[in-house]
Amino acid sequence: MSVVPTPVLTANWGQERSWKLKKYLAGGGFKAAKKALGLSPEEVMGIVKDSGLRGRGGAGFPTGVKWSFVPQDNPNPKYLVVNADESEPGTCKDMPLLLASPHTLLEGIVISSYAIHCHTAFVYVRGEVAHVARRLQGAVAELYEAGWLGKDIQGSGFDLDIIVHSGAGAYICGEETALLDSLEGRRGQPRLRPPFPAVAGLYASPTVINNVESIATVPSILRNGAEWFQSMGTEKSKGFTIYSLSGHVANPGQYEAPLGTTFAELLELAGGIRAGHELKFFTPGGSSTPILTPADVDLPLDYEGMVGAGTMLGTKALQVFDETTSIVRTTLRWSEFYKHESCGKCTPCREGTWWLVQLLKKLEAGQGQEGDVDKLLAVCDDINGLSFCALAGGAVACVTSAVKHFRPEFELGYTTPAWEAYPYERSALFAGGAK
Amino acid sequence: MSETAPAELVTLTIDGIEVSVPKGTTVIRAAESIGIAIPRFCDHPLLAPRGSCRMCLVEIPDAGNGRGFPAPQTSCTMAVAPGMVVQTQLTSPKAKAAQEGIMELLLINHPLDCPICDKGGECPLQNQAMSAGRAESRFDGVKRRYEKPVKITDRLLLDRERCVLCARCTRFAEEIAGDPFISLAERGAYQQVGSYPGEPFDSVFSGNVVQICPVGAFTAADYRFNARPFDLVSVDTTCEQCAAGCSLRADHRHGSLRRRLAGVNPEVNEEWNCDRGRFHLPLGATDDRPLTPLLKDGGAMREASWPEALAAAAAGLRKALKTGVLPGPRQTAENAAAFAAFARDTLGTPSIDYRVRVKDENQAAFLLEQVKGKALAESVQYRDLENAAKVVLVDFDPEADAPIVFLRLFKGLRKGLKVVAVAAEPSRTLAKLKAELVETLEDAALDENTIVLAGERCASETLRQIATSPARWAWIPNDVGAIGAIDAGCLPGEGGLDVERMLNASMALVVGDDAVEAGMGFTVRLSDLGDDAAGADVWLPVATVTEQSGTFLNWEHRRGSVGLIAKGRVPAAAEVLAHLAGLLAAPETAGSEAGEGIPDFEPAEGEEVSA
Ligand SMILES: Cc1cc2nc3c(=O)[nH]c(=O)nc-3n(C[C@H](O)[C@H](O)[C@H](O)COP(=O)(O)O)c2cc1C
Ligand code: SF4
């Protein structure tokens, strides 16, 4: 079986200076926006609703439905905030999109803002990627000059400003309410809900927060219609998406394909596991989604398929690990990430990740004691579902799913250092690690 | 009083018990109302819900819509719903296990140094670890460590490793005091409370963070290592620092005052006080101060026995052609009444004035007419301030003059209160109150929806203008005893002299406060501070505020009781005046034998003060 890639979002990535407005317009850019401005905002919202587009930031909430939650009778301004914080380990789709084709997102913002009666939109870019923020700013400047931003866009009477804002480098600022706090100039920590952002978000005003890919998909839907979009994907997961393959694959990178594509099909596109090796485990959508094993390669990578397999589609970041990899080491690295990124607001996440790292370090060093694996699971149990936001759930999922599939390897940590059982240099991709 | 309409009631079931509470109540408060205590750290009834410590998790098998939550929920953030079913740790093993898990996690980075911690013995963490935690921890790793303590201000020390990061302190600073100069910083397990470089935690309410900290992270520099809670005896009292009338809890050990905390008084200070009331500890029975009466003898003061000193006082007063009484503005209502009675019945003089100085000739008349004898029910009250549409400040600086009034106004802002100040210059306090500044009283547009708060500096002409406007108003003096003294009649009546005139006339004076200057004639001074005896012919030490019980009337004319901490060696002013009155009433006898029958208040050597 094989899958035909469906380049829509990635179609222009290979072009010379693809990020320039001239190039984008030459490829049919802003036709969708023009079309949208000719419709009523409600019609635009209707098309996006009908398309079945679901959020690409992780949770998969239907985008058009989210927009319809904005109370239009609220006297405050409405805001659109695009989440470009992309910090989930393994996730690398939004940054390449912004580098290669920032105008795809910006056109999406014009259309989406129009649909929700928003006149000021924000893009919150993760702090570590100054070059991406600069490219985005350059693109925004081009649009002001071309009359696609500012007052009375293209004579339509619609006004829109876009503000590009860089974060200061915190995974938690990808969580939508922490993002809002950060955008308002506070420390990024999740907010208590209710109120929900749709009602009282940025500056206590109605706010829609969407992932980069979600918004960047909107122009293609406007251009080709909801039916076209619906014709791709699976029953409840419509359309196409960017899958990011990284790790022990022959050709890592972004692969755009319909939702429901299987990992086996994607692996085929990516040239398979690196030569001479075999798959040990993979994440379907970043480190926060429970890992899967070779038994799961033929499952459809869509929202329902992954939930059915006890995991989540997440950000569709497929981190691929071959048989040289120590699961204990991998889990420890992930846990260290969560410990470092825990915002500290709530007890289970703040203290639990601190403890998990210590337990995993002992196991990695072969200094675990009988019962430590159970203790690891018990600590996970005391965190899971009890935290303030979803970060801790991710921090726990990578541990519990790893133990579920590879318990003996964790128990080996009572006697043997992971670096002896799985010499680390064998896993290295570039330093002579490949056979 | 502006009472809000009775709130709509919602009925739910907690641990099988049906309870009805006002709509919008959180589950944790609803449980409290039927005596079910759910453990908590970040939750505080007077702070905005935060839901971050996760200690108060409960199971909600039915949210009122037939569906339950799959995982335990924080009862401090969950609003009640009709038909909701809640199971706390008392009936849900799942809730109990969740709470035990959170407690274990809270303790992995806590030093457990209770034996050397100020909070040990009164610590919510210690107590709830016993009631809601497992007996043993499974953690055998490395705890977070910090250099200790951090000096947040001269008064506040922070031991970061004890902190459970509940953000009560920072929320207090921001939400209650309006001084957001402490904040959580850093992230993960290294999150910590900090202050900003160059922006100290400059707040007249700073000490409250020590009291609401649910662990021993914030400690008061003065009290640190000074006592153990279980060695202290608590006395309910009323603060003597200003006319706000805050309830306080005074903790002493064998009569020695160790600290003061805000008392709980929803009508007045809620659960807060100011740093003056908290950190300024009045003298008491165990403090060193002169306790022997002094007599002027050949131009110099010499020690005298009580009978001799009282007799000399009586003789001097008897000889005087004119007499006057200056009780001072810090007396309890009982002492003020004694001074008034002494002037009226014993000396027969209309010259009595509680004030220390007079800036305004017509003030006494206004106070006698408009303030004296006002009942609490007809007075403006704290609650009215909080719910008012508009409060106008006239010659009144709430944060300096009566800090707790400031807290109510600040609270009112969230409910839509608008503050207007008749003031020439902006100030930090007025800025915090988002006050509109106007030049004149007319500009403040006093209508029936306005409450005016006039300070002690307010001229009586202005006071009369306020009193005849449609607005409700209150006069807020600076000193604790002012209202009690006015009610007792300690102001010059018909033919009486005011304090300035008395001090400048050749007349004999009975003075009750060290702040009152010396007069021209024979002076009997009753002194509770042991200050300089200059300017007295007879100097009589009297009990301090901690050595007697009594009553203060605050600016609302609300009575607040003064709790006795420990009787000292000297009597209260009222008692001294009674003896003096007795002497003056007796037929004149020669010499100092007149003092017969007067006890010498010196206690026997080694006499126990009550603990
Ligand atoms: C810890 C955490 C980190 C997150 N990081 C991101 C992120 O980097 N980008 C993103 O789009 N969504 C992120 N999310 C999800 C957002 O909260 C939010 O659901 C999403 O931006 C909504 O957009 P969508 O509906 O278009 O998917 C994160 C969530 C959590 C809990
Ligand atoms: S789970 Fe808690 S500590 Fe962790 S990131 Fe969310 S709010 Fe912060």
Ligand code: SF4
């Ligand atoms: S210092 Fe005390 S009140 Fe402040 S966050 Fe820490 S534990 Fe809470």
